[in-house]
Amino acid sequence: MIIAILSRRRVAISFINFRKKYPYWLNLACAYTLSTILMFLVFYLYLNIVENAQWNLNIGAIPSFDYLKIVSLFVVFLGGAAYLLFTIIGLNMVLFKSTKNQSYPLKVLVIFVLPFLVFLLFYNFVLFIAFIAHIILLVAIISFKLYESLFKLDFNTFLMFFFACLIGAVITGAAAYQDLRYDEVRSKVKFANNVMLDRDVMGEFLLEDILTRIGDDAFIKSRLSDRLLSKDPIERKIKKIYLAGYFDQYRQEVSVFGQLGQPVLGQGKTVDLAEYKKRYMNSDYATQVHNLYFIKSTETNTGNRFVAFIKIQRNNDFLGTIVIELNQQRIESGKAFPKLLMDNKYVSNYIERDFDFAIFEENVLSYSSGIFSYQGVDMEDILDHKEIFTTGVLFNGYHHLAVEYNDKVIVVSSRQYPNNYILADIAFLFVAFLIFTLLSVSVFLLLMGINQLRFNYATKLQLYLNFAFFFPMLVISVIALGFLSHSYTEDLHRQYYQKAGIIRDNLGRDLGGEQFNTLNRDDINGELYALASATDADINLYLPDGILMATNQPTIFDKKILTHYLHPKAYAAIIESMENRLLQTEQVGGLQYKTVYLALKNGENQRLQAIIAIPFFESEEELNVMITEVFSNILIIFVVIFLLFLIISYFVSKNLTHPFKLLTQKLKDTDLENNEYMVWPAKDEIGLLVNEYNNMLFKLESSKKVLASNEKESAWREMAKQVAHEIKNPLTPMKLTLQHLLRLQAANKLDTGQALVNPINSIIHQVDTLSDIASSFSTFAKMPLPKNQELELRNVVFETISIFYNREDADIELEDLTNEGTSTKIMGDPKLYSRVISNLVINGIQAAVEGKKSKVLVQLVFEGEAHIKLAIKDNGKGISEELKDKVFMPNFSTKTDGSGLGLAIAKRGVETAGGKIWFETSTESGTTFFLLFPLIP
Numbered sequence: 001m002i003i004a005i006l007s008r009r010r011v012a013i014s015f016i017n018f019r020k021k022y023p024y025w026l027n028l029a030c031a032y033t034l035s036t037i038l039m040f041l042v043f044y045l046y047l048n049i050v051e052n053a054q055w056n057l058n059i060g061a062i063p064s065f066d067y068l069k070i071v072s073l074f075v076v077f078l079g080g081a082a083y084l085l086f087t088i089i090g091l092n093m094v095l096f097k098s099t100k101n102q103s104y105p106l107k108v109l110v111i112f113v114l115p116f117l118v119f120l121l122f123y124n125f126v127l128f129i130a131f132i133a134h135i136i137l138l139v140a141i142i143s144f145k146l147y148e149s150l151f152k153l154d155f156n157t158f159l160m161f162f163f164a165c166l167i168g169a170v171i172t173g174a175a176a177y178q179d180l181r182y183d184e185v186r187s188k189v190k191f192a193n194n195v196m197l198d199r200d201v202m203g204e205f206l207l208e209d210i211l212t213r214i215g216d217d218a219f220i221k222s223r224l225s226d227r228l229l230s231k232d233p234i235e236r237k238i239k240k241i242y243l244a245g246y247f248d249q250y251r252q253e254v255s256v257f258g259q260l261g262q263p264v265l266g267q268g269k270t271v272d273l274a275e276y277k278k279r280y281m282n283s284d285y286a287t288q289v290h291n292l293y294f295i296k297s298t299e300t301n302t303g304n305r306f307v308a309f310i311k312i313q314r315n316n317d318f319l320g321t322i323v324i325e326l327n328q329q330r331i332e333s334g335k336a337f338p339k340l341l342m343d344n345k346y347v348s349n350y351i352e353r354d355f356d357f358a359i360f361e362e363n364v365l366s367y368s369s370g371i372f373s374y375q376g377v378d379m380e381d382i383l384d385h386k387e388i389f390t391t392g393v394l395f396n397g398y399h400h401l402a403v404e405y406n407d408k409v410i411v412v413s414s415r416q417y418p419n420n421y422i423l424a425d426i427a428f429l430f431v432a433f434l435i436f437t438l439l440s441v442s443v444f445l446l447l448m449g450i451n452q453l454r455f456n457y458a459t460k461l462q463l464y465l466n467f468a469f470f471f472p473m474l475v476i477s478v479i480a481l482g483f484l485s486h487s488y489t490e491d492l493h494r495q496y497y498q499k500a501g502i503i504r505d506n507l508g509r510d511l512g513g514e515q516f517n518t519l520n521r522d523d524i525n526g527e528l529y530a531l532a533s534a535t536d537a538d539i540n541l542y543l544p545d546g547i548l549m550a551t552n553q554p555t556i557f558d559k560k561i562l563t564h565y566l567h568p569k570a571y572a573a574i575i576e577s578m579e580n581r582l583l584q585t586e587q588v589g590g591l592q593y594k595t596v597y598l599a600l601k602n603g604e605n606q607r608l609q610a611i612i613a614i615p616f617f618e619s620e621e622e623l624n625v626m627i628t629e630v631f632s633n634i635l636i637i638f639v640v641i642f643l644l645f646l647i648i649s650y651f652v653s654k655n656l657t658h659p660f661k662l663l664t665q666k667l668k669d670t671d672l673e674n675n676e677y678m679v680w681p682a683k684d685e686i687g688l689l690v691n692e693y694n695n696m697l698f699k700l701e702s703s704k705k706v707l708a709s710n711e712k713e714s715a716w717r718e719m720a721k722q723v724a725h726e727i728k729n730p731l732t733p734m735k736l737t738l739q740h741l742l743r744l745q746a747a748n749k750l751d752t753g754q755a756l757v758n759p760i761n762s763i764i765h766q767v768d769t770l771s772d773i774a775s776s777f778s779t780f781a782k783m784p785l786p787k788n789q790e791l792e793l794r795n796v797v798f799e800t801i802s803i804f805y806n807r808e809d810a811d812i813e814l815e816d817l818t819n820e821g822t823s824t825k826i827m828g829d830p831k832l833y834s835r836v837i838s839n840l841v842i843n844g845i846q847a848a849v850e851g852k853k854s855k856v857l858v859q860l861v862f863e864g865e866a867h868i869k870l871a872i873k874d875n876g877k878g879i880s881e882e883l884k885d886k887v888f889m890p891n892f893s894t895k896t897d898g899s900g901l902g903l904a905i906a907k908r909g910v911e912t913a914g915g916k917i918w919f920e921t922s923t924e925s926g927t928t929f930f931l932l933f934p935l936i937p
Contacts, residue, residue: 031090063624169430192403424632847876
């Protein structure tokens with residue numbers, strides 16, 4: 001929460017002097033440029049993370065979410081937070097206390113973004129969408145002054161954070177879609193190269209094991225060693241057992257040659273072993289597997305082919321050679337091993353995804369594979385698009401990418417990324433950023449104290465409304481997701497049991513009963529391979545003692561990926577507890593899958609003959625797809641309702657709190673004059689408040705009349721008392737002087753003129769005092785009636801202070817910090833302000849400590865951009881604590897002479913013109929009076 005603790009005033013003031021040096025539009029352009037650069041950095045930060053990691057951060061990552069993905073998302077969140085922080089601070093620095101029209105920054109923004117929009121629209125549409133979101137954020141920040149909510153923690157701050165999270169989700173969601181397109185293009189190019197240039201990686205992987213097993217097959221060795229036995233069973237076993245399943249997409253030819261290379265299988269064989277070797281044993285065709293060759297077809301209607309040479313030996317005796325020729329009829333994935341089971345040397349070339357594709361020669365379709373019908377569309381128009389060879393094109397709900405190879409073009413197609421998944425990516429990122437934001441706020445409050453969070457009534461109402469809605473919705477969403485997941489899992493299990501039951505029925509019919517003990521391992525393997533190929537399933541058969549007897553995927557066990565022994569839980573359930581079936585979750589490395597175990601029993605005596613194990617490797621993937629689908633829909637609904645309800649709750653709370661704001665404003669404006677009654681039509685709680693407010697006004701009006709009468713009487717009494725007191729002071733010495741003259745007259749001592757001079761001068765002085773008192777009271781009675789006009793405060797100050805420069809009893813210093821040439825225009829009465837300044841200077845001179853020469857410093861300085869401040873500082877004895885509250889009261893004075901109205905007149909005159917007057921005092925350094933006036937723009 002670094003954002004919340006930054007000082008807005010400090011940041012803004014530090015930039016004021018900087019921005020004065022450059023034009024306003026240039027400052028705006030710099031702020032927009034910085035923000036745009038940060039937006040692109042966030043966009044490519046996401047791309048960089050997902051491209052260099054082994055995972056994605058979109059909605060498809062939900063089922064396998066772990067701490068590494070959380071850390072990656074948090075890094076993206078930090079990048080987005082920095083983008084928001086510097087965007088708002090940059091705009092705040094430029095717009096803070098700006099006198100420009102509110103529409104001016106928006107006009108500059110339009111001029112700034114227009115070239116980017118045009119360029120991105122044609123260069124990269126995904127970046128164009130991200131940039132549109134960035135523009136919306138800038139417009140919102142400027143239009144609604146969101147930067148004012150950054151430095152305080154209230155509900156408006158949360159609204160700003162929520163909006164920023166949404167914009168950040170759109171930008172990173174666009175980056176996620178961009179990464180998806182990049183990954184799709186890379187995968188399709190790799191797939192096209194594998195089809196057009198490279199070999200069948202999966203077929204090569206499977207043949208490596210098959211060739212080894214054929215070379216070690218005891219049945220094949222026995223048949224080859226006996227010249228009298230037919231070699232046809234060798235061909236049947238190889239095709240039925242070893243080449244079943246994946247190699248159904250190949251036309252299979254098996255040739256068997258004797259020790260001298262002569263054909264020993266089939267009567268029509270005319271090609272001997274030497275001819276095969278001469279034709280195919282070429283280093284250009286060699287694969288990573290010994291004696292396996294891959295021949296890439298250069299003919300349109302001819303597929304690729306594998307040719308394998310297998311030497312059969314027994315006890316170092318050479319028995320013959322078997323040649324397997326596989327001609328590809330179609331290209332499809334078929335049933336393949338999970339990627340986890342492949343050797344490392346094959347993984348880099350393996351394409352996990354299945355694509356539809358077609359091969360064109362001179363824009364004429366020569367070969368196609370998959371669901372998409374390339375004959376039903378005008379591919380010439382599609383191939384004319386240049387984008388199909390770079391980023392691909394969207395057509396009929398598919399994404400198509402073309403790759404050129406010599407004079408051929410291969411078009412690889414896949415279903416378009418669903419639109420609801422695009423929205424789900426944005427919703428998922430929005431919720432993630434929202435959670436990180438709330439966690440950051442919580443951590444900040446824990447560190448800084450919960451008292452930092454102060455909500456008003458409207459904020460509390462909005463929070464309560466949102467909590468009352470979203471908490472039940474969140475609970476319902478979690479329950480719905482769990483229920484649908486459980487329901488789908490149960491349905492999936494029923495399908496597994498149904499498929500397993502079919503397999504058991506077929507095995508029971510072909511292998512069960514008394515014939516089970518008479519069948520040899522080859523017969524059992526043959527039936528198992530045939531059934532596995534027909535049902536598209538993997539089947540493992542265990543003996544009643546828990547040892548593997550047969551399997552159609554021996555590689556898994558030969559490579560020690562799975563043990564040859566029955567799973568302990570299956571052993572306990574099927575063999576020890578005599579249960580008929582068991583479904584359990586198993587794991588190999590990072591791959592989870594379901595396995596169904598079934599008891600194969602003798603139909604007559606119900607004795608356990610074998611245990612059938614059927615693993616479903618696709619179970620987790622199917623469940624993950626379902627979870628992703630459900631979760632994406634829930635997220636989209638959640639976010640849409642969240643935003644709608646946030647807007648609705650904002651206006652609802654604003655409508656509900658409007659009467660309170662109106663009542664608050666009325667209460668603020670309530671005084672002893674010109675109060676208006678409120679009208680509220682409804683008789684609800686607001687109506688009761690309004691009624692009580694009107695009753696209060698009625699009582700206030702009645703009290704005002706009584707109070708006015710009492711105040712007038714009190715004021716007249718106080719004024720009469722004060723006038724009497726002030727007049728009484730000079731009258732007493734005047735009376736005494738006159739009485740003294742009478743005594744001199746009675747004593748005949750007024751014969752000389754000199755005897756009358758002093759008494760008469762004393763009387764004249766007292767009369768002047770009475771005149772001053774009358775003038776002061778007259779001036780105070782006339783306030784506030786100053787003649788307000790525009791004036792240059794600097795000139796008034798200079799003219800007033802100049803009359804004090806020649807005084808010998810004080811040092812007067814004037815310090816002008818406003819820079820000569822700048823405007824110091826304010827509204828006010830120049831004569832009144834001159835008198836106020838003069839009185840304050842005189843007070844400062846008279847406040848000097850006895851025996852110490854008085855020093856008065858007058859300082860003129862700007863206060864921010866809208867005010868000017870005048871400070872008058874003396875070096876006197878200061879004002880004591882008990883007298884501070886009486887300084888501006890009428891008739892108060894610490895001097896023996898004077899009316900005590902000078903500071904009262906000054907306060908009323910300054911405040912009437914919209915200014916402010918206050919003081920700071922210290923018994924050690926003296927007193928400083930401050931006058932603050934608003935400048936005229």
